[in-house]
Amino acid sequence: MxxxxxxxxxxxxxxxxxxxxxxxxxxxxxxxxxxxxxxxxxxxxxxxxxxxxxxxxxxxxxxxxxxxxxxxxxxxxxxxxxxxxxxxxxxxxxxxxxxxxxxxxxxxxxxxxPRTLPGQAGLAGVHTLRTLDDALALRAELRAASRLVVVGDGVLGAEIAATAQTVGQSMGQNMGLAVTLTGPQPAPLDSRLGPAVAGLLAELHTERGVRLRLGSGVSGLDGHQGRVTGVHLDTGEVLPADAVVVAVGAxxxxxxxxxxxxxxxxxxxxxxxxxxxxxxxxxxxxxxxxxxxxxxxxxxxxxxxxxxxxxxxxxxxLGDDRPYSPVPYFWTDQFDTKIHVHGTPSADAEVTVVDGDLAGRRFVALYRRNGTVTGVLGWNMPKQARLRRQEVADALSGLAQAV
CATH class of the missing domain: 3.50.50.60 (FAD/NAD(P)-binding domain)
Incomplete structure (x- = not known):
């Protein structure tokens, strides 16, 4: 070719x-x-x-x-x-x-x-975060806001909540900038990482001052004179807000x-x-x-x-003919915690801690389904997690050969 x-x-x-x-x-x-x-x-x-x-x-x-x-x-x-x-x-x-x-x-x-919520476009103070301009606009908003609600309990929503809470504390606003994280999962990233790890994330956010209102979807936004004033949950509860970030996927x-x-x-x-x-x-x-x-x-x-x-x-x-079969990988930084994930963990997988321990919040966990390693997660142990990555790669190679 x-x-x-x-x-x-x-x-x-x-x-x-x-x-x-x-x-x-x-x-x-x-x-x-x-x-x-x-x-x-x-x-x-x-x-x-x-x-x-x-x-x-x-x-x-x-x-x-x-x-x-x-x-x-x-x-x-x-x-x-x-x-x-x-x-x-x-x-x-x-x-x-x-x-x-x-x-x-x-x-x-x-x-x-990024996905948006109904009525979002007509309200000032409501943000998504995908572009550089989005980040700068939200950064300016945080310096004036007193009540921020982050809608979305996935990776992006959890990161934004952690950053906003840190910004508030660094500005001496930890008593004035109330950060609330809401979403349908019982804990941040629960469907992706499972209840044990997601539960630790929930503890981390709570300890650092983020208010969690999880387990409920969002039905809409309230506004007054063109500016957002609150977030409606499916439960009927309204979370007051003068700034909202919508992080419900893309x-x-x-x-x-x-x-x-x-x-x-x-x-x-x-x-x-x-x-x-x-x-x-x-x-x-x-x-x-x-x-x-x-x-x-x-x-x-x-x-x-x-x-x-x-x-x-x-x-x-340029003429090669190679398939793309990577080991999926992502990381997230929240507060002083670094989580690195190789493979495809899931909430229904069997999770085994193979290095460190959950209580010390420094560990490596293996995820298995039907006896096959599907993922490895490192919580503040990136090098150790990467050493276990090969187990995921070997499992994927075995699946490919079996097809």
Missing amino acids: NAPSGVLVVGGSAAGLATVEALRRKGYQGGLTVLGAESHPPYDRPPLSKQVLSGAWDPERARLRSQAALSALDAEFILGDPAVGLDTAPRTVHTASGRALRAGAVVIATGLR DPATGWLEGSGLRIDNGLVCDSRCRAAEGIYAVGDVARWHHDGLGALVRLENRTNATEQADLVAANI
Whole structure:
């Protein structure tokens, strides 16, 4: 297979940039174009809910590469011009400004769009957190707010609650900034990590001053004169708020692909090579591909996947024919706790502590289903958890061979 005459990457964040860098690193000398919906140069998203939101980092520090490093890639960056359509056969992407960009290969890296609540758009003081601008707007809000409600008990919601509580304490507002975390699970991340670990997270947040109102969904928002004043729970309780963050998940940004003929189902569906059609690939949060080890379609929303998948896609564009079968991985920092997860733990798995102990809040836990290791989690023990990662990799390899 000959290398394509040009590659167009649609999406200007981590996965898109990593694809461009991998292509150059592997010797590709053809034309490269990066089309980004945001006006900012590529930046990292994990720090948005932590260092950028807290004010520990200024926005420039979140940039993935300096301007000199971007220039060295010899790629054209078209920023602030979202993609609005794709003609699949000629591999032509149409943009909001009217551009028509054609390439020998197209890599789709458009990421996610955060979900919202009904009535959210018309109320000041209600935020989502996906972009750098979102983080800066919420950071400014926190400095004036007295009652913050975070709607969503997953990774992002828990991180935002932890950061907001820390910000309040650092400003001497620990008695004035009331942070409440609400969501339908019995404890933060319960459905993902199981009751034992999620229960520890709940204890951690409570000890640090976050108020937990869990086990109930949110039915709506209250407002007065165009500004949010409260959050309605399904129980009928109303949580007073002058600032709200909605962190109830996100959907793959695939709306612009309607009419393209590509298969859209909770992401852009791809084969095991991350290929959606001839000459069209997907990377990062938007990609849902066949994982040979798991024997199923998989979509991963984490920073590590963005880089690893981009490297594989770059290789396949240049003529390799390799499947993408990673060990899923994510991490989360909340207060002074660092949690690293390899594999696919679940709430119904058997959990065994194999290093450290729960009481000391420093441990490694293995997750098993039907006797097979499915995940490993390290709570303030990242190196030790990584040593156990191979057990997950071996299990995935065994499943792939059995298929």
